[in-house]
Amino acid sequence: MRKLNKKLFSILSIVMLLLLAACGGGNTTTESNSNTGEDGVLSAKFGVISYLTGAGAAYGEAITNGLKLAQQDINALGEVNIELVIEDSAGKADQALNAAQKIMSDDSITAIIGPTLSTEFFAVAPEVDLNGIPILGTSTTVDGIPEIGDYVFRNAVPExxxxxxxxxxxxxxxxxxxxxxxxxxxxxxxxxxxxxxxxxxxxxxxxxxxxxxxxxxxxxxxxxxxxxxxxxxxxxxxxxxxxxxxxxxxxxxxxxxxxxxxxxxxxxxxxxxxxxxxxxxxxxxxxPYFGESSDPKIVEFNEKYEKEFGKKPDQFAAQAYDALFIYADALKRAGSSDREAFRESLAETKDLEGILGKFSFDEVGDVIMDVTVLEIKDGKFIEFE
Amino acid sequence: MLGEILNTYYLQIGSFILINIMLAISVYVPLSSGQLSLGSAGFMGVGAYTSALLTIHFDLPIFVGVIAGALAASILGVIVGIPSLRLSGVYLAIATLGLGEVIRVIFVNWDSLTKGSVGLTGIPQLGREILEFSRGLGFEPAMIGIRNNQFVFLSIFLVLLILVIAILWFVIRQQNSRVGRALQSINMDDRAAESMGINITHYKVVAFTQGAFFAGLAGALFAHVIGYISPADFSYHRAVEVLIFTVFGGSEVIIGSVFGAFFLTLMPEVLRFVSEFRYIIYGILLVVLMAVRPQGILDANLLKKFKFKRSKGGVR
Missing domain, CATH: 3.40.50.2300 (Response regulator)
Structure with a gap:
């Protein structure tokens, strides 16, 4: 019995040491808030809250993949440089709020994308809004999301x-x-x-x-x-x-x-x-997204996505991809990674050409765009006439 | 100076740890009389919805709502507790698990009141109400050198800390009283306890109701900390999570529940740097623990050892 206890103590102490080490690592995130990188390119850091572990992790994975792909493409264009800080919400409102607090405690974050579920979004958005940080939902389709506050937007097509x-x-x-x-x-x-x-x-x-x-x-x-x-x-x-x-x-x-x-x-x-x-x-x-479409933009997106992640994208990946382009566009027009300037230019987004079509925000920050009606015929999605 | 130390992210985690400690205690108290209750998520939901609805629709102050929520949960605890006492062990566990699900399904279906699965938004937030109240008294957070949102989370944290300390004090006092001894004897052998003249029905209902009260209190506070609740917050996942807090930390001693809630709430946050793998590590840890130490990390023997090393007294 005593031997067992001794062993346990050593295991416990190792676990505790690990914990301490991890805590130490987390504290080194305070950096100076620089707007431009070394080569004069405007850069910004965006926080992402996504459902990466748990029953609905497939949604969060599609979204983060879409964002990562967009990040590559945007940074390759060289006009702006975007950094993503991705945090997991596990599909729970309290975890999503923790993730948001963690992201917000970093002063160099310009804006936030996510969380994935509407039930998480309702808990997170009011807090983010009060802190004056723009937040954009890419998959939150329930009524009443953009109405939460001035800093709350969405590009998910609501029901x-x-x-x-x-x-x-x-x-x-x-x-x-x-x-x-x-x-x-x-x-x-x-x-x-x-x-x-x-x-x-x-x-x-x-x-x-x-x-x-x-x-x-x-x-x-x-x-x-x-x-x-x-x-x-x-x-x-x-x-x-x-x-x-x-x-x-x-x-x-x-x-x-x-x-x-x-x-x-x-x-x-x-x-x-x-x-x-x-x-x-x-x-x-x-x-808003028709995967079988012959539109060259969508075909190209499908190819790139499949090459990168080995599976076909879905609506959520496409919406996330467009979301980061919306952010990049707003950042370009704002000319700085200042949150206030960024919000102003984000709200003015109008007729932005994304892979899903032309995109604008209305006065509360909800999406204005055309949707395609599809039907399944002979085992395939086709456009509905 | 103070403003730099107080990180809202840490305070937020601290607040959730404290709420989870209350929940772990709400499982521990019935368990100390031999009743395994999995209804904590349901009672938590009753507390949360009662308080949220009262404060949203009737503009009641939050503390009234919280007390009402906790009382509503404990009344339900009495109503359910009396008939369920005919059950014991796994049968009681299943009955209380069922109760939790019934409560959740009621929240889902009582559309006109609870807005169904979409949930309740716009619940007054505890910290912000405190901020407004203290402003009314002429106090500004800037006076002690902290920002408004730091003050908001600091005040939540302090309120919860005081409540947790009060609950711990109460439960420890009770354990060392006649009631606690009665509960312990029921836990050991309820027939023997009855033959010694202990009214087991009475004491079992007391313990069960106290558990419901603490869960309701934690639920009501949860609603006012997070500002938004939906039935998904009170599913059986929550009940199992809370049970794990108690079992992991050690269900024989109250400090085990506190430790379990503390450790298991903190761990997913600390493990954020491994992102997708954090819940895998969480799971592995639980399996290892149950294999090598089924009674939980802390138990009476371990605490006794500590007592020898230190002076006498110590915590129970």
Missing amino acids: SLAIPAAIEKAVERTGATKVAMIYGNDDALTKGGFEVMERTAKEMGLEITTIETYQEGQSDYNAQLTKIKNTNPDLILASALYNEGAVIMDQARKMGIEIPFVGGNGFNSPQAIEIAGDAANGLIVAT
Whole structure:
């Protein structure tokens, strides 16, 4: 027993020493706030808060990859020099806030990108805003994000822009008058999407036959789908993430429901086709990013990304890529890495040509851009006519 | 001078450590009477939502909201505690885990009140309210040479520190009192305790309710520190995390809970430099610990040794 304790003490003391060493390393980050590098190029440091460990780490990885790729391209152009400080939020609001505090304690940070989830963003943004640091959300689609403060922006296409576009096009073609709705009610993204769907349907005078809910990770949707089938709708509005949405479509098709589905931002993924196969045909989504597009800018981006990271980019990577270009552009126009000047020029961003198209901020800092409506036909995303 | 030492990032981590210590104690107290409760996340959520809703909609001062939140959680603790006392061991653990999930699902579905999974925004922040209050008294943070946001986080940290010290004092006093001895005897053998004339139902409910109270208090403070809550903050992940604090540090002594919460909250932050690998290291550490020291890092034997080396007395 005593021997064991001795051993344990030595292990413990080593752990403690490691801790101390790590603490020591963290304190050496105070540097002078220089605007220009050695060769006279305007340089700035941006903080990134991203979901890198945990269940949703795939999103954070896509975003940081997109940012890293953009950083390479921007620095290669040589007009400005950007440094990224990337911190993990683990998908938790308190961890995201810690990461933000860590980034903010460095006075040479000009602005922040992230965090990934809307639930993290709501905790972080007010604090960052009070400290007078610009913050940009690249994947936060819930209502009410840019309204948090003057320093809060986003380039993620909110559900309130994407979903109405998709519903309008779908109704136009199918002439639907009755819609059924299904959504995941324990996730901020799908819940936010549902609210927009309901509002849009009411505004367009569509009759809502039934509203069904499911929980995250559910695998059997037959009860909800049977109810939906009995009400005989013309269209199903499904605010779901792709992994659950694909299963819903699969089970619906097996049950003989052949009508089209309209989805939100979270449903827009090639993964949906992989999971549901032929059953995914007839899904209509609106997105700023169309991976199969023949637009040379997107083709080039896809190639570069695949070469660098060995997999195809998704919407989140593309939005993050554009986000850093928005920052670089604002930095160029501001002419200094001063936070106040940077915010001013960021707010004035107008018709910036990104890979996703022309981009502007409105007066509260929300995104103005065109979205493309896509549908899945014969196992492929194509543009919806 | 003072302004340079106080880094808001460190103060923020310090605040989360203190909140997690409260949560760890909320598991420790029922555990010291042999009840394994996994409901801490649920009680925390009740405290957080009660306080947040009261302060948002009725403009109540934060301290009233926090007390109301803690009381709401402890009332729920009594209501749930009495029937669950028929259960013990893993059965109680499952029942309380279920309770936590039920509470979370209520938050998700009670849309009109809780805004569902999107969560509550605009919760008054504890530090900023203190700043405004002290400004009303004619005090400016600049007078002692610190910036406003340093003052905000310093005040949060100090309030939490005082509360944690008060809770620790209370629990340690209780342990050395008649109540504590009763709880200990129930923990050892509840039949024997009953035959000695100890009212086990009463004491078990007391311990369970105290746990609920501390969890509710921690939850309410969490809401006012972070300024935004959503049901995702109170999922069973949180309950398990809190249980790990207590088990890691050593569930036999209260100082173990404190140490566990301190160490396991600090570690992910210290390990930030290895970014993606930090939770892998966290996991490996837990596996190693459970293999070599299942009773947790600190236990009564270890503390006894320290006592020999120092003078008598020491902490329990």
